[in-house]
Amino acid sequence: MTTVGIDAVEIWTGNLKLDLPGTFAPQKGEDPEKYTKGLGLNASSFPDSYEDIVTMAANAAHRLMDRKGLEPDDVGRIDVATESAFDNSKPVSTYVAGCLEQVYDGDFHHANKGERKFACIAGTQSLDDAYNWIRAGRNRGRGAIVIATDTALYARGDAGEATQGAGAVAMYIAEDPDLVELSPEQGYGSADETDFLKPNQQFPSVDGKRSVQVYLARMREALQDFESVAGDVHPDDIAFIPFHTPFPGMVRKAGLLGYRYITRDTAIEDELAEEIGRQPREEAFDTEDDYHEAVREYTDALKGTDRYQQWYAETIDPTLTVSREVGNWYTGSVHIARISAMKHALENGRDLTGETLLVGSYGSGAQAEIHAETVCESWSEEIEALNVDEQLAARYDMSWEDYEEVHDAHNHEMDVDVEEFTTPEEEFVFDGWGRMGERKYRYVE
Numbered sequence: 194m195t196t197v198g199i200d201a202v203e204i205w206t207g208n209l210k211l212d213l214p215g216t217f218a219p220q221k222g223e224d225p226e227k228y229t230k231g232l233g234l235n236a237s238s239f240p241d242s243y244e245d246i247v248t249m250a251a252n253a254a255h256r257l258m259d260r261k262g263l264e265p266d267d268v269g270r271i272d273v274a275t276e277s278a279f280d281n282s283k284p285v286s287t288y289v290a291g292c293l294e295q296v297y298d299g300d301f302h303h304a305n306k307g308e309r310k311f312a313c314i315a316g317t318q319s320l321d322d323a324y325n326w327i328r329a330g331r332n333r334g335r336g337a338i339v340i341a342t343d344t345a346l347y348a349r350g351d352a353g354e355a356t357q358g359a360g361a362v363a364m365y366i367a368e369d370p371d372l373v374e375l376s377p378e379q380g381y382g383s384a385d386e387t388d389f390l391k392p393n394q395q396f397p398s399v400d401g402k403r404s405v406q407v408y409l410a411r412m413r414e415a416l417q418d419f420e421s422v423a424g425d426v427h428p429d430d431i432a433f434i435p436f437h438t439p440f441p442g443m444v445r446k447a448g449l450l451g452y453r454y455i456t457r458d459t460a461i462e463d464e465l466a467e468e469i470g471r472q473p474r475e476e477a478f479d480t481e482d483d484y485h486e487a488v489r490e491y492t493d494a495l496k497g498t499d500r501y502q503q504w505y506a507e508t509i510d511p512t513l514t515v516s517r518e519v520g521n522w523y524t525g526s527v528h529i530a531r532i533s534a535m536k537h538a539l540e541n542g543r544d545l546t547g548e549t550l551l552v553g554s555y556g557s558g559a560q561a562e563i564h565a566e567t568v569c570e571s572w573s574e575e576i577e578a579l580n581v582d583e584q585l586a587a588r589y590d591m592s593w594e595d596y597e598e599v600h601d602a603h604n605h606e607m608d609v610d611v612e613e614f615t616t617p618e619e620e621f622v623f624d625g626w627g628r629m630g631e632r633k634y635r636y637v638e
């Protein structure tokens with residue numbers, strides 16, 4: 194069986210940056226450490242006035258195609274995942290194809306296009322769709338472009354405002370990939386939940402505290418379900434766990450619960466028992482409350498052990514480096530976590546070839562999915578070709594007044610024109626409205 198997975202990846206960050214401890218915290222009258230230490234964020238990426246989900250998606254896909262030497266004829270599918278769509282009928286992927294057709298000879302008329310929606314997990318679902326399409330043998334030798342693109346903006350004053358972000362991740366899914374091979378095994382945790390939704394409105398209605406609990410509950414179910422098909426997960430077998438990262442503090446919680454779960458009934462639990470006792474077993478308690486209290490105490494103690502802290506520093510923390518600087522990219526967020534971890538390995542001279550990543554995706558509403566990925570031989574060339582640091586460093590650092598203006602400019606209910614803060618170069622830009630209310634785009638040399 195030939196392998197199928199991610200052959201290459203590229204990102205496109207919104208061209209603006211909001212400094213959270215320096216610019217946001219003083220305006221909110223909050224301690225800057227709430228953002229840097231509590232949520233784990235230094236900055237958010239933000240779209241300039243000429244950017245939106247289409248420009249960022251098309252720019253990421255253009256970089257991807259150019260770098261891999263792909264022509265439209267090599268692409269049999271363009272799937273876009275987003276929860277920031279502006280049209281209930283015409284998919285973003287058609288706009289993206291239209292943009293790319295401005296800069297390539299040939300067209301994408303032969304390519305199947307779609308748009309996936311299930312909050313932040315839709316990026317991974319699109320990856321799955323592409324995988325299944327290739328595995329089913331319907332791809333006629335072509336690959337799929339999967340793009341996760343979002344402007345993750347919250348209403349001004351919402352608690353989520355600190356976790357905003359904007360950017361796109363484009364991936365080429367193909368046979369015999371260069372970056373990672375996807376496992377056929379998957380685990381799901383899915384339930385009808387009301388934690389975060391946008392009932393025909395631009396900015397989300399969020400029950401923030403509940404959303405954190407739902408994320409953890411669904412992720413745990415997904416891990417159990419994954420183990421039921423792939424066998425027990427052991428910490429020593431996993432190089433990194435890229436999780437969906439709405440903000441790094443969320444992943445800190447997921448990492449701790451995940452470690453407790455995967456070390457249960459292992460030699461690691463026995464070794465830790467000398468220091469913090471064994472994990473509580475439900476059957477040993479008279480009431481559920483007593484059991485949950487004991488689990489909380491054990492988890493707190495686990496967090497303080499050297500063994501856990503070392504595992505977290507090696508397996509989880511490297512997945513968060515990029516996220517700390519860009520905030521939540523919704524559908525793209527888990528895919529940034531993967532890049533972040535592999536970039537960390539490259540920069541530290543670690544060879545990941547053949548190693549396993551366990552990828553934990555999540556979308557509110559709610560669903561978690563876990564699958565494994567095996568790192569391919571050419572991974573380091575792929576990661577070395579990225580310009581993540583350059584893109585992040587090139588962002589315009591907004592003042593508070595700039596931020597207020599740009600937020601208004603992107604608010605669909607406000608009719609505000611704002612001068613751009615950056616000068617577009619070799620990228621697609623929003624170019625006004627057409628006669629049927631469609632958006633127009635052009636490429637700036």
Ligand code: CAA
Pocket residue numbers: 224225226227228230231232313352353354355356389399400401402404405408437438439440442443521523555556557
């Ligand atoms: N120094 C250090 N830490 C501090 C601090 C300080 N001065 N002040 C506060 N903190 C810590 C708090 O203790 C807290 O950490 P713990 O949760 O570990 O206790 C953390 O900083 C955040 O503080 P608050 O809980 O007080 O923050 P908040 O109430 O203002 O908002 C939030 C937090 C509810 C997550 C909010 O950001 C939000 O609503 N975000 C949007 C929803 C979201 O991202 N949910 C995540 C799960 S849903 C999902 O994943 C889908 C998605 O992408 C949206």
